[in-house]
Amino acid sequence: MGAHAKHAAAESTSMRRTALAVIVPIAVLTLVGMVWLWPSQGVPAPGSSGSAPQVDGEVLALQRETCEEELPDEVNGCGTARVRVTSGADEGAEAVVPLPNGPGAPLIAAGDEVVLIESSSPDGTTYSVVDHQRATELWVLLGAFALALVAFGRWRGVSALAGLAVTFAILLFFVVPAILAGEPPLLVAIVGAAAITLTVLYLTHGFASSTTIAVLGTLLSLALTGVLSAVAVSALHLTGITDDISTSVNVSYTVNMQGLLLAGIVIGSLGVLDDVTVTQAATVTELGRANPGYGVVELYRAATRVGRSHIASVVNTIILAYAGSSLPLLILIVANEDSLGMVLTDQIIAQEIVRSVVATLGLVAAVPITTGLAAVTVRRAGRPADR
Known part of the structure; x- marks a missing residue:
């Protein structure tokens, strides 16, 4: 060297x-x-009561109806959707929920995988559609990345x-x-x-x-x-x-x-x-x-x-x-x-x-x-x- x-x-x-x-x-x-x-x-636990519990679901069918009056933020129109709960304690149960409308409401169709919020009422547990499930699509996108x-x-x-x-x-x-x-x-x-x-x-x-x-x-x-x-x-x-x-x-x-x-x-x-x-x-x-x-x-x-x-x-x-x-x-x-x-x-x-x-x-x-x-x-x- x-x-x-x-x-x-x-x-x-x-x-x-x-x-x-x-x-x-x-x-x-x-x-x-x-x-x-x-x-x-x-x-730490939040100081407030927190949001309603969420479960997964699948839209089985839509039942549309004529609206009695015009909706200010119509997304899916009037009517109901029949959904099957696919997670949580009531997995497998079916429920009839109102079609979601309003700012940010998801546009749904039969076969869609959705997110439901669960709430209690005197008539029992009720559900509302609040979003689409998108975990699979996100994993595909991340995999491509x-x-x-x-x-x-x-x-x-x-x-x-x-x-x-x-x-x-x-x-x-x-x-x-x-x-x-x-x-x-x-x-x-x-x-x-x-x-x-x-x-x-x-x-x-x-x-x-x-x-x-x-x-x-x-x-x-x-x-x-x-x-x-x-x-x-x-x-x-x-x-x-x-x-x-x-x-x-x-x-x-x-x-x-x-x-x-x-x-x-x-x-x-x-x-x-x-x-x-x-x-x-x-x-x-x-x-x-x-x-x-x-x-x-x-x-x-x-x-x-x-x-x-x-x-x-x-x-x-x-x-x-x-x-x-x-x-x-x-x-x-x-x-x-x-x-x-x-x-x-x-x-x-x-x-x-x-x-x-x-x-x-x-x-x-x-x-x-x-x-x-x-x-x-x-x-x-x-x-x-x-x-």
């Missing part, structure tokens, strides 16, 4: 030790945080699916139960996001220097996002209660809704932050390989130009994602013809603006942070970081 190769190997080993010296304490701190915040009891990802990404696709499973596991078994147990939502979100970042990025991209840089860039930007969101929510006096769902959560469970809003901003920002940081770390790595003569400053400037283009497109993606999910709200706002000032200062719109702006500021900060770390690491190693 030549002197240059020995020097490069020594530098690479030194960088790995440095990375471990930084990442291991962060991982230990994250694990301690999860243990400390882990709910000791199960999910998994097959497409694995067919294109191969082992990277498999690791991406594993990372997705880890993300859902942390959200469902740690973040949500801890918040329901009364722990501070923002702290829970930051610890959960750190756990997702440390696990998923290494699982998806491997134990390499570029991955470590992306992890550090993501965590630093995420901490900044949490601080900015706390300042913005407090300054604008946002309560986190803007719709029926948030109101129901506030009434049913003892959850800090303002903290839940902050937690949502942090968790939502993570999905785009890791995309930017991984891209920037990989960009610096490739630039270093393609241009061995580049120093730290040249690498930083070249990769930052790429980052600016990436940020410009991602910001548009964020805004369109929020606009798409809030399209019914936007329709109501435009139809009411309120002034622009009244629209923007309304709590519902102000909350979405805070989400978008804070997430964008976190993304903007992620580019120089990650790019600077990557440029220094690549050149200190004497060669591009391992991939």
Whole structure:
């Protein structure tokens, strides 16, 4: 082995030790945080009586009738449906139920698999059709998604699916139960996001220097996002209660809704932050390989130009994602013809603006942070970081 190769190997080993010296304490701190915040009891019961029990059913036949008067929100018209209960204590029983009508009512036909709500009355148990069953169709769609990802990404696709499973596991078994147990939502979100970042990025991209840089860039930007969101929510006096769902959560469970809003901003920002940081770390790595003569400053400037283009497109993606999910709200706002000032200062719109702006500021900060770390690491190693 030549002197240059020995020097490069020594530098690479030194960088790995440095990375471990930084990442291991962060991982230990994250694990301690999860243990400390882990709910000791199960999910608490709601403060209210809760919703009516639901069972599955199958529509056997429809009996339509002429409506005596016009229905304001007619979906299935007047009449009844004969259904068979296919789950629960009364499985196999048949019942006659009124045809569902009104906003959001399902359009049903004979043979449809539906969801029924069960209620008690002096005449016995009665049922109402409230929705379609869609578990089978969802499994088919998810299967197609998994097959497409694995067919294109191969082992990277498999690791991406594993990372997705880890993300859902942390959200469902740690973040949500801890918040329901009364722990501070923002702290829970930051610890959960750190756990997702440390696990998923290494699982998806491997134990390499570029991955470590992306992890550090993501965590630093995420901490900044949490601080900015706390300042913005407090300054604008946002309560986190803007719709029926948030109101129901506030009434049913003892959850800090303002903290839940902050937690949502942090968790939502993570999905785009890791995309930017991984891209920037990989960009610096490739630039270093393609241009061995580049120093730290040249690498930083070249990769930052790429980052600016990436940020410009991602910001548009964020805004369109929020606009798409809030399209019914936007329709109501435009139809009411309120002034622009009244629209923007309304709590519902102000909350979405805070989400978008804070997430964008976190993304903007992620580019120089990650790019600077990557440029220094690549050149200190004497060669591009391992991939």
